[in-house]
Amino acid sequence: MRNHFANKLLEVMNHDDKIVLLSGDIGNNLFSEHKRRFCSRFINTGIAEQNQVLIASGMSAMGMIPVLYTITPFITTRVLEQVKLDLAYSNRKALIVGTGSGLSYYSLGVTHFSLEDVAIMTAIPGISVLAPCDLSELDFVLSQSSTFDQLMYLRLGKKGEHDLQGIASVDSVALDQFRRRYSASAWNISNSGKAFVCSGPNVDNIIYDLFDRDKVNFSVYSLFGLGEQSRDFFCFLYDNYEEIIFLDFAWGAGSIEYQFRIWCSKNQDGVIPRIVGLGPEFSFSQTPPTSTFYLNQILEVME
Secondary structure (H helix, E strand, O other): OHHHHHHHHHHHHHHHOOOOEEOOOOOOOOHHHHHHOOOHEEEEEOOHHHHHHHHHHHHHHHHEEEEEEEEEHHOOOOOHHHHHHHHOOOOOOEEEEEEEEEEOHHHHHHHHOOOOOHHHHOOOOOOOEEOOOOEEEEHHHHHOOHHOOOOEEEEEEEEEOOOHHOOOOOOOHHHHHHHOOOOOOOOEEOOOEEEEEOOOOOHHHHHHHOOOOOOOEEEEEOOEEHHHHHHHHHHHHHHOOEEEEEEEEHHHHOOHHHHHHHHHHHOOOOOOOEEEEEEEOOOOOOOOHHHHHHHHHHHHHHO
């Protein structure tokens, strides 16, 4: 996903000379072409993420559109105060990009986990949060002009993600229309009254494996617009499904299961759907469950 992002960003920078890329001393090979073609619009800010945010705030104040890129926990939890004060509360436009979200960097230890970032970023007024699960969702969000016209947090995976559009049972036109209306992807729509809903990095393999089995007899969605952007999709789920399984790699108030429960408590007086929440519940000393583990759980609940 990070390679795909770099390629798409290069295209955007070619058409908009206000965009400047700030790298937190990562992706030196990834952004080699950006440095060659736009040397004045690429800055390696070093391992100094607080300064990275401050530089971005100043650039935004001068009419530039900074894109901040580094590993997710370093650009969210480590620099929370700077993001809150110097970007959000100062009404700056910027694209904050966290790579290796969720447990993508599990092998590097707890310093590289990012399971709290969604809860934190969606709690700050003025920040929109996007969490694409595959390459086609990433393409969609980067093609929207609004992505570069506000303060946005883009939560990316690491590498090896699928392009799921080719396996979806929903045609490309309907999929695009669904995305524009709900900030979510409809991979399979069923009238069974049951739905599987996931979000963000680390879930694409699960969707891919679902479609690699027998015919899927329940609806499958992925939600990439989080926080305030998810309201219309939650209303859609409430109106159409009696049983919903949620899965994402985010903890607490950042999980889509939690957000849906809160939405129901505030907006609905009737009977809510049966909700099953799956996600990263494990000891830090243990290897996290595989996609096969979650796939089997989903199929067991949906029987």
